[in-house]
Amino acid sequence: MKLSQKLVEEAIIEIAGREGVMVYKVLKDKENVNEFLIAEKLKLTINQIRNIIYKFEQYNLITSTRKKDRKKGWYIYFFTLNKKQIEDLVLQLKKKKINILKKQLEREGAHDFYSCPNKCMRLTIENAMEHQFMCAECGSLLEPEDKEKNITKIKKGIKELEEEFTKITA
Ligand SMILES: [Zn+2]
Structure with a gap:
């Protein structure tokens, strides 16, 4: 399957907007990326990041794990892009x-x-x-x-x- 970057970005804009593409680019070649790191890198709030990730999840584009922050007592999520699924998304759309x-x-x-x-x-x-x-x-x-x-x-x-x-x- 030959997917150009343009096709991938078009599909992501369709499901999650331009900010979705920004998040995609941060996740692209990495694994288990800390959500706070994404937010910091893109100067977006954690809620904005979670909204975009939620849209990605609707299409199974993301796998996530979470860890409890012992000091603060809350959960931090780590995301990995499910690359195979992006091909499916482009075809699906x-x-x-x-x-x-x-x-x-x-x-x-x-x-x-x-x-x-x-x-x-x-x-x-x-x-x-x-x-x-x-x-x-x-x-x-x-x-x-x-x-x-x-x-x-x-x-x-x-x-x-x-x-x-x-x-x-x-
Ligand atoms: Zn008229």
């Missing part, structure tokens, strides 16, 4: 996007859409008829969309994602 586009494609194929020239709303022809083809937001006349153009655009998006997917798994 791509697959999810492909499925969303496929559903969208089905919907586009099954209906004729009308939209407001000011982009307030888009309705199926049935709903547009109920509104006498008028935009409920700005009162403009709704215009029929170019169905073929929409479908071509979605198909192109699916093709691109599928190519990326194949490239990663090749």
